[in-house]
Amino acid sequence: MTAILSVMAVLLSALWYYRTAESRGLPAMAWAVAGAMIYYGGFLLWMHGVLKKLMAGYFQTHSFWIGIGMDVSAIVFGALCMAGFRGFVLLRKNG
Numbered sequence: 001m002t003a004i005l006s007v008m009a010v011l012l013s014a015l016w017y018y019r020t021a022e023s024r025g026l027p028a029m030a031w032a033v034a035g036a037m038i039y040y041g042g043f044l045l046w047m048h049g050v051l052k053k054l055m056a057g058y059f060q061t062h063s064f065w066i067g068i069g070m071d072v073s074a075i076v077f078g079a080l081c082m083a084g085f086r087g088f089v090l091l092r093k094n095g
Contacts, residue, residue, distance in 0.1 A: 002071035006043070009075050013039045013082045020090055031090060035082055042081025047074040 017035030022028040051070055052059045
C-alpha cells in the first residue's frame with residue numbers, strides 16, 4: 001500500500017511541476033523530471049540518511065507497523081522537499 005502512495009506522490013509531483021513550468025513558459029518535461037528527482041531525493045535522504053541512523057539495527061528488523069510508519073514519513077518528507085523546492089526555485093523562474 002505504501003508503494004502505491006509513493007508512486008502516486010511522485011506522479012502527482014511531476015504533474016504539478018509540469019503544469020507550473022508550462023504556465024510559466026519553461027521546459028515542462030525537464031521540470032517534471034526535476035520534480036520526481038527532488039521527491040525521490042527527499043524520500044531517500046529521510047529513509048537512509050535519517051531513519052537508518054536513528055534506528056540502527058532495528059532498521060532491518062522492524063515490525064510491520066513500524067515499517068508502514070517509516071514509509072509514510074519518508075513519503076511525507078519527500079513531498080515536503082518537492083513542494084519547498086517548487087516554492088523557492090520553480091516559482092521564481094521566469095520563462
